[in-house]
Amino acid sequence: MAKELTSRSENYSQWYNDLVIKADLAESSAVRGCMVIKPYGYAIWEKIQAELDRMFKETGHVNAYFPLFIPKSFLSKEAEHVEGFAKECAVVTHHRLMADPNGKGLIVDPDAKLEEELIVRPTSETIIWNTYKGWIQSYRDLPILINQWANVVRWEMRTRLFLRTAEFLWQEGHTAHATEAEAVTEARKMLEVYADFAERFMAVPVLKGVKSANERFAGALDTYCIEALMQDGKALQAGTSHFLGQNFAKAFDVTFMDKSNKLDYVWATSWGVSTRLMGALIMTHSDDNGLVLPPNLAPFQVVIVPIYKNEEQLAAIDAKVDEMIPKLKALGISVKYDNNDNKKPGWKFAEYELKGVPVRLALGARDLENGTVEVARRDTLTKETVAIEGVENYISDLLKTIQANIFQKAYDYRASVTREVNSYDEFKVEIEKGGFLMCHWDGTPETEELIKEETKATIRCIPLNGDTTPGVCMVTGKPSAQRVVFARAY
Amino acid sequence: MAKELTSRSENYSQWYNDLVIKADLAESSAVRGCMVIKPYGYAIWEKIQAELDRMFKETGHVNAYFPLFIPKSFLSKEAEHVEGFAKECAVVTHHRLMADPNGKGLIVDPDAKLEEELIVRPTSETIIWNTYKGWIQSYRDLPILINQWANVVRWEMRTRLFLRTAEFLWQEGHTAHATEAEAVTEARKMLEVYADFAERFMAVPVLKGVKSANERFAGALDTYCIEALMQDGKALQAGTSHFLGQNFAKAFDVTFMDKSNKLDYVWATSWGVSTRLMGALIMTHSDDNGLVLPPNLAPFQVVIVPIYKNEEQLAAIDAKVDEMIPKLKALGISVKYDNNDNKKPGWKFAEYELKGVPVRLALGARDLENGTVEVARRDTLTKETVAIEGVENYISDLLKTIQANIFQKAYDYRASVTREVNSYDEFKVEIEKGGFLMCHWDGTPETEELIKEETKATIRCIPLNGDTTPGVCMVTGKPSAQRVVFARAY
Numbered sequence: 001m002a003k004e005l006t007s008r009s010e011n012y013s014q015w016y017n018d019l020v021i022k023a024d025l026a027e028s029s030a031v032r033g034c035m036v037i038k039p040y041g042y043a044i045w046e047k048i049q050a051e052l053d054r055m056f057k058e059t060g061h062v063n064a065y066f067p068l069f070i071p072k073s074f075l076s077k078e079a080e081h082v083e084g085f086a087k088e089c090a091v092v093t094h095h096r097l098m099a100d101p102n103g104k105g106l107i108v109d110p111d112a113k114l115e116e117e118l119i120v121r122p123t124s125e126t127i128i129w130n131t132y133k134g135w136i137q138s139y140r141d142l143p144i145l146i147n148q149w150a151n152v153v154r155w156e157m158r159t160r161l162f163l164r165t166a167e168f169l170w171q172e173g174h175t176a177h178a179t180e181a182e183a184v185t186e187a188r189k190m191l192e193v194y195a196d197f198a199e200r201f202m203a204v205p206v207l208k209g210v211k212s213a214n215e216r217f218a219g220a221l222d223t224y225c226i227e228a229l230m231q232d233g234k235a236l237q238a239g240t241s242h243f244l245g246q247n248f249a250k251a252f253d254v255t256f257m258d259k260s261n262k263l264d265y266v267w268a269t270s271w272g273v274s275t276r277l278m279g280a281l282i283m284t285h286s287d288d289n290g291l292v293l294p295p296n297l298a299p300f301q302v303v304i305v306p307i308y309k310n311e312e313q314l315a316a317i318d319a320k321v322d323e324m325i326p327k328l329k330a331l332g333i334s335v336k337y338d339n340n341d342n343k344k345p346g347w348k349f350a351e352y353e354l355k356g357v358p359v360r361l362a363l364g365a366r367d368l369e370n371g372t373v374e375v376a377r378r379d380t381l382t383k384e385t386v387a388i389e390g391v392e393n394y395i396s397d398l399l400k401t402i403q404a405n406i407f408q409k410a411y412d413y414r415a416s417v418t419r420e421v422n423s424y425d426e427f428k429v430e431i432e433k434g435g436f437l438m439c440h441w442d443g444t445p446e447t448e449e450l451i452k453e454e455t456k457a458t459i460r461c462i463p464l465n466g467d468t469t470p471g472v473c474m475v476t477g478k479p480s481a482q483r484v485v486f487a488r489a490y
Numbered sequence: 491m492a493k494e495l496t497s498r499s500e501n502y503s504q505w506y507n508d509l510v511i512k513a514d515l516a517e518s519s520a521v522r523g524c525m526v527i528k529p530y531g532y533a534i535w536e537k538i539q540a541e542l543d544r545m546f547k548e549t550g551h552v553n554a555y556f557p558l559f560i561p562k563s564f565l566s567k568e569a570e571h572v573e574g575f576a577k578e579c580a581v582v583t584h585h586r587l588m589a590d591p592n593g594k595g596l597i598v599d600p601d602a603k604l605e606e607e608l609i610v611r612p613t614s615e616t617i618i619w620n621t622y623k624g625w626i627q628s629y630r631d632l633p634i635l636i637n638q639w640a641n642v643v644r645w646e647m648r649t650r651l652f653l654r655t656a657e658f659l660w661q662e663g664h665t666a667h668a669t670e671a672e673a674v675t676e677a678r679k680m681l682e683v684y685a686d687f688a689e690r691f692m693a694v695p696v697l698k699g700v701k702s703a704n705e706r707f708a709g710a711l712d713t714y715c716i717e718a719l720m721q722d723g724k725a726l727q728a729g730t731s732h733f734l735g736q737n738f739a740k741a742f743d744v745t746f747m748d749k750s751n752k753l754d755y756v757w758a759t760s761w762g763v764s765t766r767l768m769g770a771l772i773m774t775h776s777d778d779n780g781l782v783l784p785p786n787l788a789p790f791q792v793v794i795v796p797i798y799k800n801e802e803q804l805a806a807i808d809a810k811v812d813e814m815i816p817k818l819k820a821l822g823i824s825v826k827y828d829n830n831d832n833k834k835p836g837w838k839f840a841e842y843e844l845k846g847v848p849v850r851l852a853l854g855a856r857d858l859e860n861g862t863v864e865v866a867r868r869d870t871l872t873k874e875t876v877a878i879e880g881v882e883n884y885i886s887d888l889l890k891t892i893q894a895n896i897f898q899k900a901y902d903y904r905a906s907v908t909r910e911v912n913s914y915d916e917f918k919v920e921i922e923k924g925g926f927l928m929c930h931w932d933g934t935p936e937t938e939e940l941i942k943e944e945t946k947a948t949i950r951c952i953p954l955n956g957d958t959t960p961g962v963c964m965v966t967g968k969p970s971a972q973r974v975v976f977a978r979a980y
Binding site: 095 | 517519520521524525526527528529532533535536552553554555556557558559560561562563564565566572576577578579580581582583584585586587588595596598607608609610617620621624630636640641643645657659832
């Protein structure tokens with residue numbers, strides 16, 4: 001089964017699609033651009049959700065739910081926002097179907113036209129700020145720290161499973177503050193939460209930075225982002241946190257009385273990550289044999305496969321596994337025992353390799369005699385034979401080792417393809433090789449646009465903790481405050 | 491604050507609306523019929539979700555996610571299903587907006603009309619069975635036991651917060667089976683899960699039964715339901731589980747090879763509960779002072795309010811509370827300490843009464859001297875003074891007592907308004923008083939329809955564990971197999 005995957009070197013893009021489908025993560029649906037997230041893929045997403053939700057609550061946020069639909073007129077209220085979203089939105093125009101009088105199935109009932117069209121939310125700033133208007137009068141009502149788990153729709157023309165789909169799942173935080181400083185602090189704090197989550201749970205190293213004006217969220221004053229690097233050398237934006245200034249408060253007339261009894265507009269942030277993270281997770285770690293999942297997000301961390309020739313042997317293995325499982329669970333390790341008799345061990349080995357299960361235990365009759373078990377690591381594809389007695393502690397340590405190892409591997413890869421480039425000629429050569437190019441840029445949208453047109457590279461971010469030695473723009477020779485990160489991106 | 495609630499006796503419906511809004515559970519949005527679920531309301535919904543999700547997983551189900559949109563043609567494939575949903579659905583016809591050439595904001599771009607209209611899912615049987623077609627070839631692929639947490643849209647004309655909204659949140663289970671018996675068993679098993687959840691967590695007693703043909707889900711062969719009774723004597727359908735037979739398998743041509751190598755259509759169930767449960771929860775237990783929440787679903791079970799005259803007293807109380815909280819948490823009790831200095835104790839008492847917090851502790855300087863604390867129960871509105879030492883155990887027991895007490899109260903109320911009625915004349919009088927009327931009925935849709943037209947009462951269910959003594963229909967005098975449950979309903 002694993003052999004059916006296209007190899008990465010042959011066709012990276014095809015490898016990705018093959019893997020998403022064959023590992024039972026997701027598939028395309030009958031609706032253009034919309035995916036079905038299958039149980040195994042959804043189980044990973046649930047782990048992502050649970051951990052992020054815990055982190056959001058720990059930082060003082062609460063969940064709520066706002067409508068799926070946005071009145072068309074709301075979109076127009078923030079000028080840049082509408083520019084960003086009007087061109088790719090699903091529009092509800094009617095509220096009823098009827099039988100076709102010509103007998104051809106169902107048609108839209110022309111008498112059921114909505115007075116005002118509704119947009120399926122591409123993001124919820126407008127409906128939320130229209131709601132916040134009713135909640136905020138005084139500084140005592142602030143801050144509001146709300147998150148929403150929801151589906152959103154952006155009518156993308158070219159879609160790819162997880163990476164770019166017409167409908168996707170995400171969380172969107174929307175906070176309201178009394179001061180600019182507090183809002184900026186919030187936007188940066190959530191960026192740190194995202195980076196911490198990406199590195200500690202997804203094992204994906206990320207650069208933290210701020211977007212250039214061209215790449216900013218429609219309606220934001222500043223967009224902070226975490227940028228990851230995939231194995232093909234392309235960048236992937238994994239999460240964004242926006243300082244929205246008073247733009248949405250002004251658009252929806254949300255004011256508050258401050259401590260000195262002065263009326264002012266409310267300051268805002270919004271921040272989100274989506275099922276796109278699944279794409280980042282898959283492309284950072286996986287190999288030609290299939291998925292490689294970080295233990296911290298694997299639906300099950302350990303699979304046990306029995307090796308037996310007859311019922312008697314199986315019964316003895318079953319009995320031993322019954323002893324092992326509670327010991328593993330007591331250490332917080334999730335485990336699946338696959339004693340399905342319809343499949344051979346070899347098939348199972350390939351299947352769980354494809355599905356990225358971090359640790360595989362194989363237990364046979366001889367192991368029982370010797371008091372041993374074979375432990376196979378998915379990340380290194382190596383095996384060892386260890387004593388069954390105390391194997392739970394061995395595995396607990398091993399899972400931590402694997403989590404650290406796949407992070408380090410991704411980190412080292414990124415380091416190996418991150419380099420400083422000082423001339424535009426060199427840039428044009430280097431960008432073909434992929435990776436992050438650290439370059440001086442004159443800070444203008446025009447130069448950025450020119451580079452994008454000529455090389456398909458964009459500024460991924462202006463690093464927050466980067467080298468701040470000034471220099472001169474590689475294209476125009478004008479002054480540059482610091483190097484910024486260029487890459488081709490998903 | 492609590493005083494602003496309309497009383498139940500004055501206007502039950504207004505009391506409900508007041509309560510939902512003033513207790514910060516939900517509010518209407520700018521989009522007709524769609525609600526905003528506020529953080530306090532959503533926190534209850536999260537508790538409902540977490541427990542149900544655990545129960546679903548314990549019974550072998552996994553989660554997945556299917557598209558929000560359903561191609562129009564899919565709806566027509568199951569004849570009764572389309573009948574049920576085509577008249578109240580949101581229809582997406584376009585995928586882009588554009589600037590109005592006449593300068594009047596945004597208009598739908600006529601060049602962005604979809605080839606086939608998309609329906610925002612009112613329920614997902616059609617898109618899911620179209621997907622299952624690709625997953626099922628053999629009996630080895632069965633059963634499929636999938637649940638989805640999602641938003642759905644039904645374009646209801648008269649809406650009420652939680653009870654009936656155009657968009658609502660729910661879970662929908664969709665299972666596929668090799669045999670009729672297995673599917674029926676599944677549908678009944680999930681009914682038991684719902685009943686168990688309603689009674690043990692919501693503290694809402696429910697009748698389990700099967701719907702008459704008139705009240706069945708559009709496309710089902712049998713709809714099982716749990717029916718609750720609100721304090722105004724009206725019934726509320728709290729959850730349904732459908733045996734769908736082979737209807738959807740036939741509509742979407744989903745066949746499988748059975749063990750004897752014979753091709754057959756797959757058997758199906760679907761089952762769901764929604765944010766409507768919030769309405770049932772509120773209306774079953776709450777009173778004229780506000781919400782009464784069952785401890786098993788309260789966002790926080792205990793609130794501690796300090797009573798102090800000066801900073802020094804507050805500091806001493808703070809210190810004592812710092813000792814108490816870890817002891818409460820160690821017993822799994824959720825607790826909030828409200829030492830906000832901007833509000834007086836009286837305001838806080840009213841506020842937490844309105845919000846239905848099961849137990850309120852008040853701690854003053856004299857309590858510290860005496861080693862006591864005042865414990866107030868929300869359900870009985872009674873108070874006692876108990877020793878602080880060991881109060882965590884006292885509260886742990888008290889929460890169980892409260893959970894049991896509010897269930898018993900609801901159970902007794904239901905028993906007091908459930909009665910047998912034997913003539914249609916008596917029925918017409920009794921139905922005005924509310925409650926469940928147990929009556930003989932001849933089993934025909936015509937008689938049921940007549941009763942509904944003349945009295946607004948519907949058959950809530952044919953009880954699964956009811957008295958099966960036969961009799962004669964109260965309207966037609968024809969034979970009746972058993973008494974069924976009539977009521978007016980939400």
